[in-house]
Amino acid sequence: MSPHPPASPEPADQPADPPATGRLDEEAEEVTVAVMAASRLIMAVSARALASIDDAMTLPQLRALVVLESCEPLKLAAMAATLGVNPSTAMRMVDKLEAVGLVDRKPNPENRREVVLRLTAEGRTMVERVLAHRRAEVRTLVGRLPNQQRAELVPALRALIEAAGELAVDPFDEVRRIGGIVADPLAPGGRDGLV
Numbered sequence: 512m513s514p515h516p517p518a519s520p521e522p523a524d525q526p527a528d529p530p531a532t533g534r535l536d537e538e539a540e541e542v543t544v545a546v547m548a549a550s551r552l553i554m555a556v557s558a559r560a561l562a563s564i565d566d567a568m569t570l571p572q573l574r575a576l577v578v579l580e581s582c583e584p585l586k587l588a589a590m591a592a593t594l595g596v597n598p599s600t601a602m603r604m605v606d607k608l609e610a611v612g613l614v615d616r617k618p619n620p621e622n623r624r625e626v627v628l629r630l631t632a633e634g635r636t637m638v639e640r641v642l643a644h645r646r647a648e649v650r651t652l653v654g655r656l657p658n659q660q661r662a663e664l665v666p667a668l669r670a671l672i673e674a675a676g677e678l679a680v681d682p683f684d685e686v687r688r689i690g691g692i693v694a695d696p697l698a699p700g701g702r703d704g705l706v
Contacts (some may be wrong), residue, residue, distance in 0.1 A: 542671065553649075560645035564637065567611075573641060575604050576613060579630050580638045584618065587626045613637060 555571070561573050571594075578593050579585055585593075591601035605628060608614040613634035619625035630638070653661060 514565045556648050557645050560641045560648065563644055564640050572604060572608060573638070576630060576638050577606065577642070579614065579628055580635060587628060590628060608634070609617055661665045
């Protein structure tokens with residue numbers, strides 16, 4: 512006879528053992544590849560939308576316009592911080608956008624050493640047209656998904672972001688604020704893709 516009684520089977524309501532490290536590594540890689548591919552898809556859709564409206568403007572310039580549209584009036588330093596670029600890069604971008612009539616730059620009446628930025632009517636129209644074009648293209652893509660997949664898509668992405676905890680600081684508010692025009696982390700020229 513065995514000195515130990517036979518092990519009893521685990522109750523059905525017990526949580527399953529966590530996946531093995533190897534399987535988690537595979538899942539993490541699959542998630543990374545899928546999210547990066549989806550990010551690249553949105554970047555491509557945004558680029559096509561922009562090219563259909565103005566083929567001379569760049570995505571970083573559009574991103575600056577979208578930031579202005581949601582936050583104006585905005586100081587140059589605040590725009591640089593929001594875009595994650597240094598002030599001289601933001602200044603060069605504003606110079607180009609002002610030259611083509613999309614941004615208006617004025618001294619801050621409260622502090623003449625600061626510059627305050629606003630969209631012009633043409634700048635506002637540009638943002639509206641590009642984002643409407645992108646929304647239509649994304650709507651077409653989402654419409655191709657079966658109902659079940661479409662219903663699960665956003666909750667799954669939100670769950671991933673929520674699992675990040677403090678790494679994801681107000682991600683949905685931030686993306687809405689910058690119109691989903693995010694810097695391409697794989698772009699030549701570094702994190703901001705502006706160089």
